[in-house]
Amino acid sequence: MKRPKVFIANEIPKAAEEYIGQHCDYIMWDFSKRKTFQGIVDNIGDVDGILEVGMKIDRDLLKHAPSLKVVSNISVGYNNYNLQDMKAMGVLGTNTPGVLDNTVADLILGLIISAGRRIVEADADTKAGNWKKGEMDKFFGKDIHHSTLGIVGMGRIGEAVAKRAKGFDMDIIYHNRTRKEDAEKRLGARYMDMDQVLQNADFLVVMTPLTDETHHLIGEGELKKMKKEAFLINASRGPVVDEVALIKALEEGWIAGAGLDVYEKEPVDANNPLLQMKNVVTLPHIGSATRKTRDEMAMVAARAIVEVLEKGDSACIVPELRKS
Template sequence: MKPHVFIAAKVPAEVEAYVAEHCSYRKWTGDEPIPRGQLLKEVADTEGLLMVGGQIDSELLEHAPRLKVVSNISVGYNNMDWRAMKSRGVMGTNTPYVLDETVADLAFALILSTARRVPELDRHVKEGKWQSKSDEWLFGVDVHKKTLGIIGMGRIGEAIAVRGKYGFGMEVLYYNRRRKPDAEEKLGVSYRSLEDLLRQSDFVVLMIPLNEETKHFMGREQFALMKESAIFINTSRGKTVDEAALIEALQERRIWGAGLDVFAEEPVSPANPLLGMPNVVTLPHIGSATRQTRFNMAMTAAKNLVLAVQGEVPPDLIPELREQ
């Protein structure tokens, strides 16, 4: 008998066919995320759960006595209570590596569009306001040859560094929990303390996971260290930033601008002051949102799921659940 799984997210037909080849399954067919109550019902006889987001906590695990694995279609896994999962012997997987280059592309899109005020000036032209021959008020800031500071030199951070150093001739600084001499030699980047990186960088890119230690990693103290001409970019998780402190820094012109793919609360409220600031570029959490990357992520997650329900250890087990 095939193991039984539940697909709690929309996946490409090829991914669904792969799961069907190895498992019996049910799937959520709604356009909106599956309601919590419905999910709790669906997991009652489920050995594997394929999903995007949604809290995996003690309550859900109590409703899923047969559950062996939760496979996230995401590189992040802050939705998983890994301690509760570990205590019940439930595996958790994510999709690392697959989206590195795509997210790095987006980080640079935010750098360029914020520095050169692309969305703001696009609206200006389309609204028929381009009338003056004087263009000084249109000025942005250069990206080439400037100093790029990357907080979090993981795989995506390294991909951003390559774009900055070799594509735009930037000096690249980085701060990481552990210094990475190999990356320094390979990429020509320089390690700095967090404080020095913030003081010296023209562009600060935050690329760290969200966990108990990194919540509000960037706050008033950190923004106060940045140059008034600096631009802040966040392509990690919204709650790694004290959003009130960021808003304050922008309103008081302590930094020049920001490019944000993520927010403290998502979808972001229309009342959020960030949405009314012309010097802030805002995107709806689209770091991995290309057709090919999302397909690759879903297929990777499906392969992790199938291996786990077949009794094997999937390659993308989250670090906290690996054997030490």
């Protein structure tokens, strides 16, 4: 029986590569070279599966892969998938849910503390030799403990953030498409409508997937409803927040600051005003960036692609592409 063929488009741990090799024939991108669209096209003419991170999967690419059955994202997000094109061409897509929840939640808590307590700003100032005796109020920040945490998007990561917030005695409020009564009981969280969360949160954590409905979910109107002393934390997807509106909100003092791991354009433009703001913590999309978690994500993605190719199904198939 002919073995399925997989194209590995991103570097993965040896264990994940060996797992795929046990079940499939495979080829790998030459990682000494810059990835190009034409280079990808040249490798996918006869493959059954593609293992990748963030590559745009649409009709323009898929038409060059007539045998393709599945694309496996080494990521929980899959806004790189053109779901309509994939459906139309009968290609399944998988992601890596669950693996990175705690790692991303750790980073979000770090953004909350760093932004509220001005840790990055104070670190830079100290290293610049600007610490002077008697400047007791120079870096007054905002208490994390007993403040109000607002979560927009109470999925697995949102719940993991709430669990950590309990240790800081934070008052947890949230908004979600569907109410999570079980999470309310376990975490002491209170459900509110969107406006109530915006108006009451000291730290507003945005943790929604990027869809047509959530694009620019946080815009000028929402930012104006927040407290002037509040902080916006985004570690979901950049376009969930209207960046132009956020910059205006920070420049004009509608909110106190922000902690960001994601941006509308990535990598973030070097001239982006957010990078010059002392009250904004800016990270290079490192939410899941620990060796252990990234290795586990690659293995989950490898298992998912093999499951689809061998059995036609996997728990990791994204909901919109799951066959009924």
